[in-house]
Amino acid sequence: MHAALIDILGNLPDNTKVFCGHEYTLQNLKFAKHVEPDNPDILSRIEWAKAKRDGGEPTVPSTIADEKQTNPFMRVIHNSVQKHAKYNNSIDTMQSIRKEKDSFKG
Template sequence: MASYFMYLQSISCDTLFIAGCGKFFEGTAEQMYSALVEKLGGLPDNTRVFCGHEYTLQNLKFARHVEKDNQEILKKIEHANELRNKNLPTVPSTIGDEKKYNPFMRVMMGEVQSHASCSDPIATMQSIRKEKDNFRA
């Protein structure tokens, strides 16, 4: 457990949120791809994700915008709404769950690339992060 914690600390505090990722303030799409898809995505699927901000519902609205037919997003929206209606946090998640509905961890998937009009995962990452920066549900 401690080794995962140290590993995650070395990546960044604002890298992974439930169904989203941090803004590219000082980094690049290449660095975010490496952190999210290669490093975090390489952890065991049952690795729990504890992010420091409650952006889940906002992020899920964007995820739904990107992947309209992804049923995992709909399930997660329903579950997150139930939790928030009880004043409960949506945190934690797992790496395995994030791979199902987080568009930034799914930039290699056809529907996400099609949405971004890109065929390269890094270009897709750049495109959807820029779109998310200005997204209003």
């Protein structure tokens, strides 16, 4: 997962479109806010996603740039995410938050 998100997807051009199979954006952003409650990009994107869904519009596709700013799994290299996970390296941080997301209710 680390290699796929950080090494492969993370090196794609920022304007690369990202499509997921289901409308998970708001739930994923709730988890992102739990991990990084003070990240203004996450807070802004939550409002954007709510407005889109309230208007009956999809939040998909995203872009690599959006994911790098708001997806905690693509932000495991950042101190704020590592601090949340209580690790100081990206691999242990990713393992920790992946396990945490499995039981996250939001």
